[in-house]
Amino acid sequence: MSNPLSTDAVRLTSLAHGGGCGCKIAPGVLSELLSSMPSMQGYTNLLVGTDTSDDAAVYQLNEQQALIATTDFFMPIVDDPYDFGRIAATNALSDVYAMGGTPIMALAIVGMPINTMSKTDIGLILKGGADVCQAAGIPVAGGHSIDSVEPIYGLAAMGLVHPKQVRKNASAQAGDVLILGKGLGVGVMSAAFKKNQLSDADYAVMIQSTTQLNKPGIALASLDGVHALTDVTGFGLLGHAWEIARGSELQLMIDFAQLPWLPNVPELAAQGFITGASGRNWQAYGEHIDLCASLTETQRGMLTDPQTSGGLLVSCRPDVADQVVALFHDQGFEYACVIGEAQRGAPGVHVR
Incomplete structure (x- = not known):
């Protein structure tokens, strides 16, 4: 079973109480914490703020350019420090792609237990993040570091997009087709990994998925038929689908049989490898989700499984659906497929 260790004897995942996007504050608690935030009204150049729980903030600079700004960081989901850095950086840059933008620069966010971890391992985390940024064509131009109890790494990332090509999570239209770009089940696989029950082959798939940059978002934003974009991360497929439904004031219909699962995820889930974040x-x-009566509690856990560096969720016109799927496939996203549609009705998500 796969469990690649860092260069010192301590497993990175043993130093943290959670890992990856499963570390996120629960959406209900987060909503309560943000309820007293001041209104975004009055900032005329702010195209996207906190109102719709979108992936990043967007500020219009001029008629041709808008600045995308986001930050994302978490604790280790794997023990290999280089892989941890790569996953965290890929996850952070995903928010830029999910708005339809092109990254231009990143700043590192670093919190490490200096007396517990070796400098070699910390350096490998930073290198992993820097290598992903290099693959995205951008520099890690600075950052901030602290000595913390648990290892934390991520990025503050910035990007550019044409103001007319910003793709919000709240702009889906009735009749749209829903397309998912990556396979699901990272949380289940990470839970199995922590118990030394994830095979070498499945670990390799998990790493490949979580370090695959969501670059298709750039091209998707240029398609008129693509109405809404988001990425599926810590709140799971249903949580991010609900954000689209709520913001767009639509019902989303998801076909469970069409969902793409990473290898052996249903089997691992059936063995009990469901994260606490899923619950x-x-x-x-x-309360906003209507599940088919035939779905089991385990399958419900899979639907709410927190995804670290997950795939793009696209809402587009039916006539461009084949083009969207082909775009994903051409860029190496083999799991991309149609998973449902958007309909008129009271906001909610229905899984059949």
Whole structure:
């Protein structure tokens, strides 16, 4: 079973109480914490703020350019320090791609237990993040570091997009087709990994998925038929689908049989490898979800499974759906497929 260790004897995942996007504050608690935030009204150049829980803030600079700004960081989901850095950086840059933008620069966010971890391992985390940024064509131009109890790494990332090509999560239209860009099940696989029950082959797939940059977002934003974009991360497929439904005031219909799962995820879930974050997600938004009666509690846990560096969720016109799927496939996203559609009706998500 796969469990690649860092260069010192301590497993990175043992130094943190959670890992990856499963570390996120539960959506219900987060909503309560943000309820007293001041209104974004009055900032005329702010195209996207906190109102719709979108992936990043967007500020219009001029008629041709808008600045995308986001930050994302978390604790280790794997023990290999280089892989941890790569995953965290890929996840952070995804928010830029999910707005339809092109990254231009990143700043590193670093919190490390200096007396517990070796400088070699910390350096490998930073190198992993820098290598991903290099693959995205951008520099890590600075950052900030602290001595913390748990290892934390991520990026503040910036990008550019034409103001007319910004793709919000709240702009889906009735009749749209829903397309998912990556396979699901990273949270289940990470839970199995922590228990030394993830095979070498499945670990390799998890790393490949979580370090695959969501670059298709750039091209998707240029297609008129693509109405809404978001990425599926810590709140799971249902949570991010609910954000689209709520913001767009639509019903989203998801076909469980069409969902793409990473290898052996259903089997691992059936063995009990479901994260605590999955249950917290359901408690936060379950009242807005209508599940087919035939779905089991385990399958519900898979639907709310927190995805670290997950795929893009696209809402587009039916006539461009084949083009969108082909775009994903051409860029190496083999799991990309149609998973449902958007309909008129009271905001909610229905899984059949």
